[in-house]
Amino acid sequence: MNKVEELQKSRLFEGLLPEEIEMLAELTQHRKFSREDVVFEQGGVGDSLYLLVEGAVDVVRKRDDGAEHVIAALDAPDFFGEMSLIDKEYRSATIRAKSETTVLCLTNENLHSFARVYKNGFTLVVINIARVLSTRLRKTNQKLLEKM
């Protein structure tokens, strides 16, 4: 499968024009990870978002006492790492490969290249990220309500 097809599967790039997807394909890079490899560490500086192409990862959060807690498991075509792109904060969790995993990596800088060429395309990507974040927030609110 080529990068264009891989990108088209993701909610992140819904509504984008073929030429926009094509440029994003140029701007993304494949990265491969073996089981237990860390894609990025909690607390690290985030400058990329990752789209799962193959395999699965655990989202691991380290508590204050140092104990690790798996808060979610993601598989293709989920994406992760988008929060640091939006709020420029440090990584909120560690991502660890559960199996042989391939991701497409889009750096902040490369996304900026895309934004300069395709302003509307970039806006749609941001809207898509916001949608996902909004969905997550709603779910979290729901869970909180259920616990109250």
Next chain:
Amino acid sequence: MKALWLREVQAVLEREDFLKWWQSLVDLEQKLLAVWSRHDEFLAQVNLMDFRAEFTQKNAIDSLYLAGEYEDTAAQLLAEASEIENKSYEAAAHFESQRISASDVFSRMGAVENNFLSAQTEVRGLGDSIKSEKDRERGEELRNLLKKKEAEQMRLENEFREAAVLYERENSRKISLWEEVEQMWARSLERNLGVSERRVKSKRARREAERLFKEAEQHKRSSKTLQAEANEADQKKKDIQQAIEDLRTSSKRLFGCLIGEEFLYWPRRENINEVYCVPIHDHAEDFNIELRAKNVYFISRQRGVEFIEPLPPTGEVPEEEDARIDDFFQRGRPEHTAP
């Protein structure tokens, strides 16, 4: 070198002379890679052969030392054997003297024993005579004589016992001296046998040393041959590198570009702050994006290839009407999220 429009760069890349030039460059680089690897392999073999030669020579020298050590040990054993043998003659002489002394004591002991037995017979005879004697006076005379004879018999018995003890002592000493002589002969023999064994070992070690010296020489010759081949490969490598350099230099003249180690560059006519760059090879991971050889990308003059941007697929920034964002704002709420 002048700045080009994108279409002009693309036209250059499609020209037959460019395709020929690029193919020659790729072919030369592949040749260079092969020769480089060959050169490295030869150098590794030269090093290995030099090491083997050195190692074998060291083993040969060690073997030679060992042969010397065996010879020294043989000489030492021979000297010890001679010394022990000489001492054994002395011990044999002592034994001989002791043997004579013991024989002498034995003879004397025999004589004393004979005297003692005679005295015993006489005492027994006198006892019998006293019993059969009727004459009182003669009987008294015989009893006096018997007393004298009994005293003599006792003395002779004591003398015999002393002689027997002396003989026992002298004979033991004789036996002990003989054992000593035999032990010396055994030690001497052991050393003599050790001498021959060490001499054989020494010869074997010398032969091994000679063989190893020859082997080391053979390794040295092989190393020289390999070094010659490595030099030849190195020369070829330099020739190819020069040919690549010539080819790269010619690109400036032929295509009006700048050439780096891995890219061709043309200043961008559309934007004076930007440069078109064309990678000579594919790169999957070394840059911020995946690069394909002969594709056109652009970079800023300041950052160079540290940040490479792809051309928009159309080659131009699209300026068409785009209603997608308006649609997002104008679209109603999804059914399932309605309160």
